[in-house]
Amino acid sequence: xxxxxxxxxxxxxxxIRFPTSRELDGSDAMNPDPDYSAAYVVLRTTEGGDEGHxxxxxxxxxxxxxxxxxxxxxxxVVGRSVAALCADPGSLSRDLVGDxxxxxxxxxxxVMHMAVGAVVNAVWDLAAKRAGKPLWRFLADADPGWxxxxxxxxxxxxxxxxxxxLELLRRGRQGxxxxxxxxxxxxxxxxxxxxxxxxxxxxxxxRLARQAVDEGFTQIKLKVGADLDDDIRRCRAARxxxxxxxxxxxxxxxxxxxxxxxxxxxxxxxxxxxxxxxxTSPDDILGHAAIRRGVHxxxxxxxxxxxxRIVFKQLLQAGAVDVLQLDSARVAGVNExxxxxxxxxxxxxxxxxxAGGVGLCELVQHLAMFDYVALTGTTENRVIxxxxxxHQHFLDPVVVTGxxxxxxxxxxxxxxxxQTSIDTYTYPHGTFWAADAARAAAAAPAATAAGxxxxxxxxPA
Amino acid sequence: xxxxxxxxxxxxxxxIRFPTSRELDGSDAMNPDPDYSAAYVVLRTTEGGDEGHxxxxxxxxxxxxxxxxxxxxxxxVVGRSVAALCADPGSLSRDLVGDxxxxxxxxxxxVMHMAVGAVVNAVWDLAAKRAGKPLWRFLADADPGWxxxxxxxxxxxxxxxxxxxLELLRRGRQGxxxxxxxxxxxxxxxxxxxxxxxxxxxxxxxRLARQAVDEGFTQIKLKVGADLDDDIRRCRAARxxxxxxxxxxxxxxxxxxxxxxxxxxxxxxxxxxxxxxxxTSPDDILGHAAIRRGVHxxxxxxxxxxxxRIVFKQLLQAGAVDVLQLDSARVAGVNExxxxxxxxxxxxxxxxxxAGGVGLCELVQHLAMFDYVALTGTTENRVIxxxxxxHQHFLDPVVVTGxxxxxxxxxxxxxxxxQTSIDTYTYPHGTFWAADAARAAAAAPAATAAGxxxxxxxxPA
Numbered sequence: 001x002x003x004x005x006x007x008x009x010x011x012x013x014x015x016i017r018f019p020t021s022r023e024l025d026g027s028d029a030m031n032p033d034p035d036y037s038a039a040y041v042v043l044r045t046t047e048g049g050d051e052g053h054x055x056x057x058x059x060x061x062x063x064x065x066x067x068x069x070x071x072x073x074x075x076x077v078v079g080r081s082v083a084a085l086c087a088d089p090g091s092l093s094r095d096l097v098g099d100x101x102x103x104x105x106x107x108x109x110x111v112m113h114m115a116v117g118a119v120v121n122a123v124w125d126l127a128a129k130r131a132g133k134p135l136w137r138f139l140a141d142a143d144p145g146w147x148x149x150x151x152x153x154x155x156x157x158x159x160x161x162x163x164x165x166l167e168l169l170r171r172g173r174q175g176x177x178x179x180x181x182x183x184x185x186x187x188x189x190x191x192x193x194x195x196x197x198x199x200x201x202x203x204x205x206x207r208l209a210r211q212a213v214d215e216g217f218t219q220i221k222l223k224v225g226a227d228l229d230d231d232i233r234r235c236r237a238a239r240x241x242x243x244x245x246x247x248x249x250x251x252x253x254x255x256x257x258x259x260x261x262x263x264x265x266x267x268x269x270x271x272x273x274x275x276x277x278x279x280t281s282p283d284d285i286l287g288h289a290a291i292r293r294g295v296h297x298x299x300x301x302x303x304x305x306x307x308x309r310i311v312f313k314q315l316l317q318a319g320a321v322d323v324l325q326l327d328s329a330r331v332a333g334v335n336e337x338x339x340x341x342x343x344x345x346x347x348x349x350x351x352x353x354x355a356g357g358v359g360l361c362e363l364v365q366h367l368a369m370f371d372y373v374a375l376t377g378t379t380e381n382r383v384i385x386x387x388x389x390x391h392q393h394f395l396d397p398v399v400v401t402g403x404x405x406x407x408x409x410x411x412x413x414x415x416x417x418x419q420t421s422i423d424t425y426t427y428p429h430g431t432f433w434a435a436d437a438a439r440a441a442a443a444a445p446a447a448t449a450a451g452x453x454x455x456x457x458x459x460p461a
Numbered sequence: 462x463x464x465x466x467x468x469x470x471x472x473x474x475x476x477i478r479f480p481t482s483r484e485l486d487g488s489d490a491m492n493p494d495p496d497y498s499a500a501y502v503v504l505r506t507t508e509g510g511d512e513g514h515x516x517x518x519x520x521x522x523x524x525x526x527x528x529x530x531x532x533x534x535x536x537x538v539v540g541r542s543v544a545a546l547c548a549d550p551g552s553l554s555r556d557l558v559g560d561x562x563x564x565x566x567x568x569x570x571x572v573m574h575m576a577v578g579a580v581v582n583a584v585w586d587l588a589a590k591r592a593g594k595p596l597w598r599f600l601a602d603a604d605p606g607w608x609x610x611x612x613x614x615x616x617x618x619x620x621x622x623x624x625x626x627l628e629l630l631r632r633g634r635q636g637x638x639x640x641x642x643x644x645x646x647x648x649x650x651x652x653x654x655x656x657x658x659x660x661x662x663x664x665x666x667x668r669l670a671r672q673a674v675d676e677g678f679t680q681i682k683l684k685v686g687a688d689l690d691d692d693i694r695r696c697r698a699a700r701x702x703x704x705x706x707x708x709x710x711x712x713x714x715x716x717x718x719x720x721x722x723x724x725x726x727x728x729x730x731x732x733x734x735x736x737x738x739x740x741t742s743p744d745d746i747l748g749h750a751a752i753r754r755g756v757h758x759x760x761x762x763x764x765x766x767x768x769x770r771i772v773f774k775q776l777l778q779a780g781a782v783d784v785l786q787l788d789s790a791r792v793a794g795v796n797e798x799x800x801x802x803x804x805x806x807x808x809x810x811x812x813x814x815x816a817g818g819v820g821l822c823e824l825v826q827h828l829a830m831f832d833y834v835a836l837t838g839t840t841e842n843r844v845i846x847x848x849x850x851x852h853q854h855f856l857d858p859v860v861v862t863g864x865x866x867x868x869x870x871x872x873x874x875x876x877x878x879x880q881t882s883i884d885t886y887t888y889p890h891g892t893f894w895a896a897d898a899a900r901a902a903a904a905a906p907a908a909t910a911a912g913x914x915x916x917x918x919x920x921p922a
Contacts, residue, residue, distance in 0.1 A: 030564070031561050031562075031564075031565070033561065033562075034561070034565075058562070058565050058566060059561070059562050059565045060562035061533065061560065061562035061563050062533050062563045062565070062566045064529065065526065065529045065533050065566065065572065065573065068525065068526045068529045069526045069572065072525065072526050099522065100494065100495070101492075101494075101495065101522035103492075104492070104495075104519050104520045104523070105523045105527065105571060105572050105575075107742070107743070107766060108742075108744070109744070110566060110572050110574065111526065111530065111566050111571050111572035111573055112523065112526065112571060112572055113571065154718065154742075155718055155719075155741060155742045155748070156718070157719075157720065158718060158719035158748065158751065254568070257617070257618045257619060258616075258618075259619055280616060281568070281569075281615075281771050282568070283570070283768070283769065283771040283772055283775075284616055284771050284774075285746060285747070286746070286775045286778055286779065287616070287771075290619065305568060307570060307571075307744070310744040314744075314747045314748075318747065
């Protein structure tokens with residue numbers, strides 16, 4: 001129980017970047033060479049002890065801009081009562097989203113909105129730690145009326161009212177204790193994207209796809225969208241490797257316009273793709289609806305780049321998605337994701353969260369597990385994305401065995417990175433990047449002579 | 462004609478803020494105390510001479526984040542051939558929008574997208590200066606095929622193809638010479654928001670509304686949405702002041718949800734509002750469509766916060782708007798606004814640009830004038846917003862007389878601020894802000910004693 005005089009003493013930010021582009025991990029049709037990064041925030045209190053950790057995921061350049069945006073929220077946070085914050089994270093969420101001057105930079109989208117998400121998630125991490133529970137259980141144990149109070153219904157009430165949300169949460173509480181026990185026993189279903197990165201050879205794809213099945217996954221995912229002939233060849237190889245009973249999703253990462261999305265997806269239909277993910281711009285609600293009509297029975301999935309609850313609302317209103325892929329660090333944190341989960345529950349659309357990157361698996365598992373235990377009560381047709389990258393940098397990394405996420409037991413949101421990882425990968429002065437710059441400087445005269453000045457972290461051909 | 466060896470030598474940024482909150486200029490239901498600001502960029506070349514100026518408009522806090530985002534684009538710009546840039550600004554626009562790592566921060570929205578807009582607009586400023594023409598004429602004189610090449614059709618081709626765009630531009634060229642002459646002679650119709658800020662007294666509102674009519678304006682605009690009784694009283698006073706024949710628009714600045722927007726607008730219908738502007742979230746395409754059905758015959762207008770061409774496309778597809786209010790500095794600059802103008806032209810929806818703030822009138826007049834001269838060929842039901850604020854800081858300020866914008870004659874995009882204004886209002890070290898901080902520091906002990914620590918630029922009660 002925090003002392004009533006305890007305040008937030010500091011909001012510290014870190015620009016952390018991992019050189020993932022060098023291995024083509026994470027390569028897809030729109031993101032050929034990501035350096036998985038975190039704009040990371042730590043809230044410390046006047047009494048010491050538990051800290052709140054949160055972050056925004058980015059893929060390299062611009063992580064400094066994201067860090068600056070988080071810093072712009074500092075004055076809203078430092079000095080606040082820890083007890084009041086933990087009792088009502090929504091009050092901070094509303095203040096951050098509603099800052100009338102900062103709001104102009106969105107509103108409720110992009111860099112500024114993701115910064116709000118990082119800070120709000122750090123507060124939930126702190127609140128769950130202070131309650132001594134992993135976040136999923138902290139949420140599942142919460143009073144339904146209190147959960148409703150944590151949601152910003154502005155721009156939602158034509159579709160979801162507070163009373164409807166309360167009813168959904170009250171129904172969700174029935175049997176929650178049994179489901180929590182089942183979750184701890186069995187875990188939550190996962191699918192894996194690890195085999196399907198676009199930069200991988202067919203041999204590596206096939207090998208990793210077989211391995212995924214051996215490990216107990218019942219769904220894999222392949223990146224598509226750069227070249228149709230390549231996609232046909234890769235889908236054929238993957239389908240042959242996993243057999244007819246494993247679900248195989250494909251992901252275009254926003255590569256196409258509407259007509260192209262329909263044509264391309266139809267051309268892959270013979271390989272029985274389970275869903276086509278991000279076929280076009282995440283902003284194109286009506287486009288997704290048209291694509292869904294055009295590619296049936298292939299399902300349409302999107303959400304990792306959907307900017308806020310208002311766009312999710314419309315994707316559901318327009319019947320534009322079969323699968324909703326919320327992301328833990330794209331919208332304004334847990335509070336807005338509660339709204340998204342409630343919207344999906346009302347429409348009966350399964351949520352299969354986006355994960356991967358750095359730390360996204362660690363965060364989002366809590367939201368899906370809460371949804372199962374205390375909202376929709378089911379994992380049918382629901383899977384959390386899993387990518388086996390960078391978990392070693394976290395203090396409480398995800399555990400995935402037998403194709404299932406194991407329920408976290410440690411208090412908090414599983415967001416905290418190891419201090420050694422922070423020290424090593426902070427950009428540009430952490431030990432890895434400083435050494436990298438020294439190597440580049442030593443090699444520079446040769447590179448210039450070879451006619452390649454100004455290149456930085458290019459992927460080797 | 463630039464030397465072929467001429468390159469962009471530098472991209473310099475400035476955080477410029479004007480203390481407008483102290484006079485309640487610009488106050489509305491969502492933005493009670495804006496400090497009108499510009500994240501300002503100057504491109505200088507290796508040969509000196511003409512510079513390219515551009516900016517993003519913000520309302521205060523966070524302008525530093527916007528400046529950081531513009532700085533993140535520096536490496537894409539510095540070192541480029543000036544001749545190549547001026548011959549094809551679209552090549553830079555595509556590189557900036559398409560930077561695969563920075564794209565993650567949007568995509569194509571918010572802080573990062575506005576930063577692209579500032580830089581792209583600075584390139585157009587430079588290109589028009591080098592051509593010796595004001596931007597509106599530079600665009601109107603351009604080859605239709607070249608203009609089509611400047612548009613990014615990604616995510617648009619289900620609605621607008623390059624061939625359709627070419628046809629619209631070719632038709633627009635017929636009679637363009639006569640319309641250019643008419644424009645220079647008569648100007649372009651304006652409307653004024655100056656009377657209607659929410660923080661103004663009824664007396665000031667009435668006086669400024671009468672004055673607007675006396676000055677030749679045929680349309681005014683009032684801010685609404687904070688309190689219905691106040692709005693009814695203010696609309697009645699304004700309607701009485703201007704008489705029945707002046708168009709009176711009302712603007713809610715995103716204050717409402719869908720049902721509230723319909724109910725509130727209907728409650729104001731007796732005062733014959735010409736349009737209801739930003740009734741709800743700019744992201745709510747389906748919400749605007751529902752509101753439009755609910756408030757007919759009052760028109761629905763939005764656009765100043767619409768993030769990109771993809772959302773504009775859908776607002777038109779869904780029949781959600783009667784009036785499209787593009788903004789010069791919200792989307793990715795002239796290139797994306799060409800797409801928006803073409804979409805509006807295809808759907809026959811009039812464009813009435815958003816302006817005001819700082820410098821937005823200066824920029825957007827060029828886009829509306831190009832639209833009249835060489836695209837839609839008409840000013841019927843079209844007006845550019847005008848607010849008489851802060852023009853004195855610009856080297857080539859707008860001239861509005863008799864309710865019309867006069868066509869700019871100076872080469873460029875009218876974006877350049879006076880050096881003295883930059884020096885005075887750069888935050889926090891410009892002379893105004895340094896003196897302000899010194900005043901605040903001197904007054905601080907008294908303020909603390911009065912129990913108001915930590916307040917900064919509050920509006921006097």
